[in-house]
Amino acid sequence: MELQNIKRVYLVGIGGIGMSGLARYFHHLGCIVCGYDKTSTDLTNELKNEGIQIIFDDNEEWIPMSFRQPDEGTLVIYTPAIPKDSAIVGFFQKRGFELFKRSQVLGLISKGKYTVAIAGTHGKTTTSTMVAHILKDSGKDCSAFLGGIASNYNSNVLYGKNDIVVVEADEYDRSFLTLYPDIAVITSMDADHLDIYGDHQHLTDSFKMFASQIKAGGVLIHKQGLPLDTGYTYSIKDAADAIALNIRIENGSFYFDFRNVNTDIKDIQLGIPGFHNVENATAAIEATLRLGVKNDAIKSALASFRGVHRRFEYIVKTQEHVYIDDYAHHPEELRAAINSVKKLYPDRKLVTIFQPHLFTRTRDFADGFAEVLDMTDELILLDIYPARELPIEGVDAEIILSRMNLVNKRKLTKQQTIDAIANEKPALLLTVGAGDIDQLVEPLKNALSNV
Structure with a gap:
């Protein structure tokens, strides 16, 4: 073809x-x-x-x-x-x-182009969108295929006039092995998709294979601490080749400094909140520096970056109420989201609504979900969103609740959840999940606003 x-x-x-x-x-x-x-x-x-x-x-x-x-x-x-x-x-x-998977078609499109591929069990959508925005905003330009709706462009695909293409490389079903990038970024390699991989080691092996497919003369950029023997590392807390320093919150915005062996960029304002997004930005800066984008252009682009729909997205932000929606569906993603919300609003009680995604993921990570959700002040748990799966006997949302120490927790239907929020009107609300919980966003926004 x-x-x-x-x-x-x-x-x-x-x-x-x-x-x-x-x-x-x-x-x-x-x-x-x-x-x-x-x-x-x-x-x-x-x-x-x-x-x-x-x-x-x-x-x-x-x-x-x-x-x-x-x-x-x-x-x-x-x-x-x-x-x-x-x-x-x-x-x-x-x-x-002949039927083609999406990943095969991305491989066909990116063939012969300068490809920047961002992979990871979490963080890849925001990082790839940041890279694409920096290239667009700086005038360097690119085409991009993203795993979410970029708020700056209200689209998941961007069209460029050069041969640079930014691709979100999906590890599900080993899809990313159709790509042969010039620059590859790996944000995380936590255990996930065990229904496909069987165990964490097979997932790790696939990421290593993806990294091995970088073109001659290309570069691998990955988070410090991942089990990869080669490449250029980044971090927000550990010694690495590229690091974010002096991370602070000023007037509700995140600021940080960036440093690598060649470059110092001071006082970068990030247009979206979250420590995990500072980490994503560190990877995006390193990638776009290698594409020749100048320091000031990177700084300006990150300040104007508006994020991705359902990635730490503010739905309501008033004096009375703050409501944030996030796609987090893995324990480590939940940890990042809850930790950032609590750091931003330390004086408010956090009410979290979580919809588990997939029976297998709930079964495999029930202890992890329980541990992380114990970080919130109050939890409303929805039923598991099955997506492509059939039910598994003995696996339901209750197995998470039963392993939690948090006292203020309950399992509700979607309508009960809307009614509870309308009655209680929490000052700080977080919805998380990758299923159809997004259908609750507008009703919950209206419930907080008395509409």
Whole structure:
């Protein structure tokens, strides 16, 4: 499959954040783009408004005639989250189409380009968006495929006029092994996706393989302390090749200094809060310095950076109420989010609403979730969001509650949660999770505001 030959693109699972980015990219190139997803969302509505045809019925009869015979101009992309018995997937397979994963298509797009790939079990979306924003804001420019909606651009895909492409490299299903970057950043390698990898060591081995695929003359940048033998390290607390120093909070904003062997940048203001985001910014600075971006341009870009939707995103910020929403769904992500909120607002009682994501992840990390959620002052726990999984006997949200020491904890339905927030109106609220908890954001915002 050659990129220049593609005229028609069908995406099975088009509503996913990564898949929708590809849909927008090929639509931007002038291709006919269609797709299927299970449910309508704000994102699929946006795609339809942009001129992309989407169906929500897994029925081959709705596939357009122009997609019914395989040829070199037709590309079919699918997400592994789509059930194997999907009628639409089955149709394309029976007709002899070659089906491509999103990661394979990213590999095809980035082939022959100067590729900056950001990987990690957490931190990769914000870091890749920071890198892309610095390149855009500085005038260096780039194209970018992001795992979230960049607030500065209200999109998950950016179009550039040069051959630099920034790619979020997803470790799920070993997808990132389709990439051969010039610059690779690895933010974290915590145990995750054990339903795919089996154990932490196999996950670690895959990250090492990803690092080994860097092109000749390229560079690996990774967080200090990761089990990698080569590369250039960064940290906000340990000795490393690139470090953030003098981290402080002034008037609700994070400031820090950056230093590596060649460069000192003082008094960097970060447009979004969080110690973990200072760490992400340290990696982004190191990567963009290597692309020739000047110190002042980096400093200016980070001050204007507005983050990613659902990544430590302020929903309400008034004298009476602060409400932050975050995508955190791994114990270490939760730790970073809760720690940063409590440092920012030490005098307020923190109420956290958490929706566990996947039965396997809940089973594998129940102790970790319990330990981290004990850091909050009050917890409301929702049912597990199953995503692609079937239920596992004996695994539910209660196994987290049962292992916690926190007294002020309860498990509620979504509606009960909205009612509780409307009645109690906490001064400091945090919602966390990667499932459909985002559907509660607007109702909870209204509940705090008496709407």
